[in-house]
Amino acid sequence: MKALVVDDSRAMRTILSRILRKAGAAEVREAADGCEAIACLESGAIPDLVLVDWNMPNMNGLELVNALRRRPEWRQVTIVMVTTESEQRQIVRALAAGAHEYVIKPFEEESLFDKLALLGFPQASAVTGTGSTQQEVFSA
Amino acid sequence: MPVLADQFQYVRQLVLAKTAIVLGEDKNYLVESRLTPIARDLGLGDANAVVDRLRGSSSTALEQQVLEALTTNETLWFRDRQPFDALANHVLPQLVQKNSATRQLRVWSAACSSGQEIYSIAMLLDERFPQLHNGWRVDLFGTDFSTEMVKRAKEGTYTTLEVNRGLPASLLVRYFDREGANWRLKAPLRARARFSTINLAAPWPAMGAFDLVLLRNVLIYFDLPTKQRILRSASQQLAPGGFILLGGAETAIGLCPDLGPVKMGDATFYSPKGQQV
Numbered sequence: 001m002k003a004l005v006v007d008d009s010r011a012m013r014t015i016l017s018r019i020l021r022k023a024g025a026a027e028v029r030e031a032a033d034g035c036e037a038i039a040c041l042e043s044g045a046i047p048d049l050v051l052v053d054w055n056m057p058n059m060n061g062l063e064l065v066n067a068l069r070r071r072p073e074w075r076q077v078t079i080v081m082v083t084t085e086s087e088q089r090q091i092v093r094a095l096a097a098g099a100h101e102y103v104i105k106p107f108e109e110e111s112l113f114d115k116l117a118l119l120g121f122p123q124a125s126a127v128t129g130t131g132s133t134q135q136e137v138f139s140a
Numbered sequence: 141m142p143v144l145a146d147q148f149q150y151v152r153q154l155v156l157a158k159t160a161i162v163l164g165e166d167k168n169y170l171v172e173s174r175l176t177p178i179a180r181d182l183g184l185g186d187a188n189a190v191v192d193r194l195r196g197s198s199s200t201a202l203e204q205q206v207l208e209a210l211t212t213n214e215t216l217w218f219r220d221r222q223p224f225d226a227l228a229n230h231v232l233p234q235l236v237q238k239n240s241a242t243r244q245l246r247v248w249s250a251a252c253s254s255g256q257e258i259y260s261i262a263m264l265l266d267e268r269f270p271q272l273h274n275g276w277r278v279d280l281f282g283t284d285f286s287t288e289m290v291k292r293a294k295e296g297t298y299t300t301l302e303v304n305r306g307l308p309a310s311l312l313v314r315y316f317d318r319e320g321a322n323w324r325l326k327a328p329l330r331a332r333a334r335f336s337t338i339n340l341a342a343p344w345p346a347m348g349a350f351d352l353v354l355l356r357n358v359l360i361y362f363d364l365p366t367k368q369r370i371l372r373s374a375s376q377q378l379a380p381g382g383f384i385l386l387g388g389a390e391t392a393i394g395l396c397p398d399l400g401p402v403k404m405g406d407a408t409f410y411s412p413k414g415q416q417v
Contacts, residue, residue: 086300091313102309104300111304117221118308137301 001121002027002045006037006064007053007082015138016051016082019109023116025049034059038067041074048076049121052099054083054090062097069098078119082107106137143171147191151175151210154194154203159285160341160366161211174209208286211361215253216305218260219356220388226405227261227352228268231383235351236269238381243276246379248350250340251358252282254302255293255333258354259325262332263311281347283338293335296325341366349379357387364395371396375412383409 003025005016010032017028029045031037033056041047050068054061061081068074080101081094091102101115143151151171152163163170175187184190194202218224239245245265249258258280265272272278284290303312303323316323338344341362353374359367374384375398384399385407386392392399392410399410 086318088313088316088318091309095309095313099309102312103304106301107304108301111301111306114216114304114306118218118306 001025002047003049004029004047005051006031008032008056034064049078051080051082054085065097141186143187161361162363215256217256217307223407226407230404246279246350247352249282249354252284253289258282258333280333282335285339287337290335290337296330297322351379351382353384359390375399
C-alpha cells in the first residue's frame with residue numbers, strides 16, 4: 001500500500017505516518033495542505049490511500065476531496081478524512097464529495113486500523129482487533 | 141503503583157469465585173488500571189487501597205463495582221470482518237429463509253458489553269433485510285454480567301472514540317444523532333434491542349430458543365469446566381437450524397461434543413451435530 005498523509009500539523013503527520021507503516025504501508029508521503037497534496041499526485045506519485053485533515057491553509061480537506069474526485073486518473077484513490085470536524089452534516093458533506101471513510105479526532109490507533117480493514121486493506125486487518133485495553137489517544 | 145502480590149491474589153480469587161473468570165498471573169496491570177478510577181471516585185490513594193477496603197468490608201456494592209471493572213472488555217462495531225460478512229451473506233439469509241413461515245428471528249448477544257454487537261446486528265438487518273419490516277417479529281437480546289454495561293447498552297450513547305471503532309461513517313450519520321460531545325443511537329434502532337443482566341457462569345433464566353447465539357471473546361476468560369458448561373447450555377438454547385458464533389481465537393472443538401463447526405463464507409460457526417448438513 002502507498003499512502004499520502006495530508007495534515008497541516010507536522011506532529012499529526014508523523015503520528016499518522018507511523019500508524020500507516022504499522023498497518024502495512026510500504027511508502028508514506030506527507031503534505032501540509034491540499035495544494036501540496038495535488039502537487040504530489042501531479043508528480044506521478046499516485047497513492048492507494050490518502051488521509052485528509054479538514055482544516056488546512058491554502059486548500060482545505062473538502063476542496064482536496066473534490067479535486068481528487070474530479071480527475072479520472074485519481075478516482076481509484078481511497079480517501080479517509082481524519083479531522084476534528086465532527087458535525088453530522090460535515091460527515092455527510094465529506095462522504096457526498098467522495099470520501100470513503102471518516103475518523104473523528106481524537107482517535108485511537110486501533111480505530112484507524114479498523115477503518116482500513118473495513119476498506120479492504122488486508123494488512124490492517126491483521127493488526128486490528130488485538131484486544132488491547134489501553135490505547136493512546138491522538139488529537140489535533 | 142502496581143498492586144501488591146497478595147492483594148492481586150485476593151482479587152484473582154474473588155473474580156474466580158464470583159464469575160468463574162480466570163485472571164492470568166500477568167494481569168496485575170489490568171487490576172491496577174481498572175481499580176485506579178474506583179480509587180479516585182472513593183477518594184482512596186490507589187488500587188491497593190481499594191483492595192484493602194474490599195477486604196475489610198462486606199459491601200456487595202463495592203464488590204460488584206470491582207468485579208464489573210475487571211470483567212468489562214473492549215467492544216467495537218461490526219467486530220471482525222469475516223463473521224459479519226458471513227452473517228450478511230450466508231447465515232442470516234439462511235435463517236430468514238428457514239423462518240419464513242413463522243416470521244420470527246431471535247438473536248442473543250451473550251456478552252453484549254455496551255451493546256455494539258447487537259446494535260451492529262440491528263443495523264445489518266435494517267440495511268440488508270428490509271423484508272423483516274414486513275410483519276416479522278425480530279428479537280435482538282443483549283446480556284452482560286455488568287449492570288453498568290447493560291445500563292449503557294440500553295442508553296445507546298457512545299463517545300467519539302467509541303463510534304470511531306469499526307462503525308462505517310455512512311452508518312454513523314444514518315443511525316445516530318449528535319448529543320453534545322457524544323453520539324446516541326436513534327430511538328427506532330434502540331427500540332429493536334432489549335438488554336438484561338446475566339452471569340453466564342451461573343444458571344441461566346428461561347429465555348426461549350434463539351436462531352443465533354453470539355458468544356464471542358468471552359469463553360477465553362473462564363476456566364475449563366465453566367467453558368464446557370456454557371457451551372453445552374448455549375447449544376441447548378438453539379432453535380433447530382440455529383448457529384453459535386464464537387470469537388476468532390475461540391473454538392468449541394474438544395470442549396462440547398454436541399457442537400460441530402460449520403464453515404459459512406470465510407467464518408466458522410457452530411451448530412448441533414445432528415443438524416449439520
